[in-house]
Amino acid sequence: MQRKVFDRKVFDSKVVLITGGCAGIGRALAVRMAQAGAQLVIFDLEQNALDGLVQHLADHHNAGALGLRCDVSDAEAVQRAVALVVERYGGIDVLINNAGITHRSRVAQTSLTVFQRVMAVNFYGALHCTQAALPSLIARQGQIVVLSSLSQYAPIPERAAYNASKHALHGLFETLRGELEGSEVNVMLVCPGYTATDLRKNVLVGDGSTAPQPMLDLGRVSSAQDVAEAIYQGALRRRRLLVLSNLGWKARLLARCFPRLYQSLLLPRLLGDRP
Template identity: 65%
Template sequence: MYRKVFASKVFERKVVLVTGGCSGIGRALVLRFAQAGARPVILDLHREELDSLVLHLREHLNSDAMGLVCDVSDPQAVERIMTLVTERCGGIDLLVNNAGITHRSRFADTPRAVFERIMAVNYFGALYCTQAALPSLLERRGQIIVLSSLSGFVPLHLRCAYNASKHALHGLFDTLRQEVREAGVNVLLVCPGFTATDMHRNALAGDGSVNAPAPLAVGRVASAQDVAEAIFQGALRRRTQLVISNVGWRGQLLSRCFPRLFQRLVLSRTARG
């Protein structure tokens, strides 16, 4: 009983900043941390969705939430937002780098601009937010949570730019973890498998336009709420890596030991989309 009561107080009044927090896993995380008594700060591109979520949090969870419009791929905008959050809230205890976009196109059909846009949001967005929040996180001995993907170690078909951005996140944050561990800051890399979110509805085509391909999945599709709960529990325990997929370890083993077999499996499941 003591441990349950203690766990319920860990994030009480802690400032938890979530990028891309209005939909999917980001929204589920905002709700979960708010339920634990945290003060959510939500960054997203859409003012109406932010206002709606903040109102919901205040009316249903009595949460002192804040919603701010921010494009995480804009370093100046990120600096301004982080300064504002620090001034209003006193600092940041937990940063969740969740904002991300994807695409569906072959490498030969994907222009450089699409690669640059994917990296700008998925990789540099996380880098900019972390750089700007790091002084506060160091002062508060906080946490950084990074939403990677199963594709961080298992290649997904027609996702070359997306896969590359997730590999880059691992290189950056695995290194950062070593640098900030002694200062008391934890870095958790989260690798969800196929999850029911809106990300693929806004996937980029090879020409940079937004398309809406049929959902693609290998294995069971998790709910955003289940993934958020697993991440919340991982944050409670200050874990360093979390693979949330019933095909995670199998995929990793097949990809590394039997790459051709794994590629045939993925192609057979995804080529239909």
């Protein structure tokens, strides 16, 4: 009971902005933060999905939420949306940079537009939202949560643009953390393992079109709710790094210390007989 009381007080009435909040981990985080009493703002691309989630949060969690259609890769659109949030609620306490897309294609068969699109959403989207919200976050001594990936430690073949975007996030936000020293703004990088979400249903392929992809056969797959709960608990403690790898510590150690061996063991499993 003490933990539940403590949990609710931390985010009660706090303004929490979640990007890509209508599905997967983003939606699970919206529900979890609503349960903690937060005032939610959700950015996503589909207004119908936003309206449905806002209604769900009101009906099932008695939580107020604002759903805004916003393409995080559009810097001007982000500035307008964040300005609206600050005008309406007075500021932002927690920014969760969750919006992301992925692809599946080898570097040699991947068009430049795919690299640009993945970076535009995964990297620049997080940058746009953070720069727009930063004055408010500093004023409120808030928190930035960044959804990175297990690929930061163990890159997955045929995900070069995705892997690169996640490495870039670490470079950006570890630098920002140092620049914010003394401001009381916390930056938490989160590296989930393999998670059951809808992301694989609209995967970019080499020519820029989309196609559903099968789930990778790499052991236990976490639920979005379990990942959201772990992120929530990490945010409570204002952690700096949260690695939620269901690949196992041995595999991560192998990838970091013996990359050739890691690739020789992993590649055949991932690529099968494909050339």
